[in-house]
Amino acid sequence: MNDLPAPIPTAYTIRPATDLDVEQINGIINHEIAETVNNFNYGPRSLEDGLAWFRATIAGGYPVFVATTTTAGEGGEGGEEVVAGYSSLGSFRQKDGYRFTAEYSVYIHHEHRRRGLGKRLLKDLLIEAKLRNFHSIIGSISEGNQTSIDLAKAFGFRVVGTMKDNGYKFGRWIDNTFLELVFV
Ligand SMILES: CC(C)(COP(=O)(O)OP(=O)(O)OC[C@H]1O[C@@H](n2cnc3c(N)ncnc32)[C@H](O)[C@@H]1OP(=O)(O)O)[C@@H](O)C(=O)NCCC(=O)NCCS
Incomplete structure (x- = not known):
């Protein structure tokens, strides 16, 4: 009996994150940092840095x-x-005039x-972005991630362009598509 795989959870709850979730959010992010070009950091995010990110994000109204x-x-x-996944908004650019624009992130463990969580979180x-009066939401997707582009398009995003060699990771240049x- 002990050899049976862990049952696949089917019930998920979506709720605002708290400080207590940051360690598990970091776990998700750090896997992507180590294994993929979906995140352009090279080294893992510490709990301290994760908490600083979380608190600044909430304090910034995101x-x-x-x-x-x-x-x-x-x-x-x-x-x-x-924590099976998270989504967030963050600053697109710091200057005052960009305050109604935000960049989104969605990461699923x-x-x-493929259980619908990316869709639900986005x-x-x-919905929350609209409630908070943001006007424009930006997505930035590294090359080779067609799933994320398709997911964004399904919610009405349009591709505005691909920047060539925008990132450098694992010893190579990586293009970045903006949506x-x-x-209205
Ligand atoms: C992109 C990502 C968020 C999708 O999350 P997910 O929970 O697996 O996606 P869902 O189950 O909600 O599926 C959404 C759609 O994408 C499709 N899809 C998901 N993974 C796929 C894959 N690997 N290949 C092909 N299609 C895929 C689903 O079939 C579904 O399409 P449908 O609406 O036609 O059925 C997830 O793969 C991820 O976290 N990737 C790494 C981080 C990242 O790239 N984030 C985006 C940039 S911020």
């Missing part, structure tokens, strides 16, 4: 959401809450993909 699920505990009881994030969604 939302952060998490998708959580509960692992099955012993005998089906006492499971732990696991690699073991929780949908809730865009925008303008609320």
Whole structure:
């Protein structure tokens, strides 16, 4: 019986993130940093840096959401809450005139993909963006990530262009595609 794989969770909750989620958000981000060009950092984000990012994001008036699920505990009881993905808005550019524009991020833990969480988190994030009076949302997607481009397009984003050799990671140049969604 012990050889059975862990059951795949089917129930997820989306809620605003708190300080207590940052360690697990970091886990998701740090996997992407180590394995992919979806994030242009080279080294892992520390808990201290993660907390600084989270607090500055919230203080800046930007939302952060998490998708959580509960692992099955012993005998089906006492499971732990696991962060399966997160979404956030952040500053696109610092200058005053850009304050109604925000850049979005959506990251799903690699073991929780293809269960609709990317869609759910992006949908809730865009609803919140509108409520907070943002006018334009920007996506920045590294090359080779057609899934993210298609996901954004499904919510009305349009590709505005691809910047060549915009990033450098793992010893090579990486193009970056920008998308925008303008609320009317
Ligand atoms: C992109 C990402 C957010 C998608 O999350 P997800 O929870 O797996 O996506 P969903 O289950 O909501 O699926 C959304 C759509 O993408 C499709 N899709 C998801 N993963 C796919 C894959 N690997 N290949 C092809 N299609 C895929 C789904 O089939 C679905 O399409 P549908 O609406 O036609 O059914 C996730 O892969 C991820 O976190 N990637 C790394 C981080 C990243 O690139 N973030 C975006 C930039 S900020």
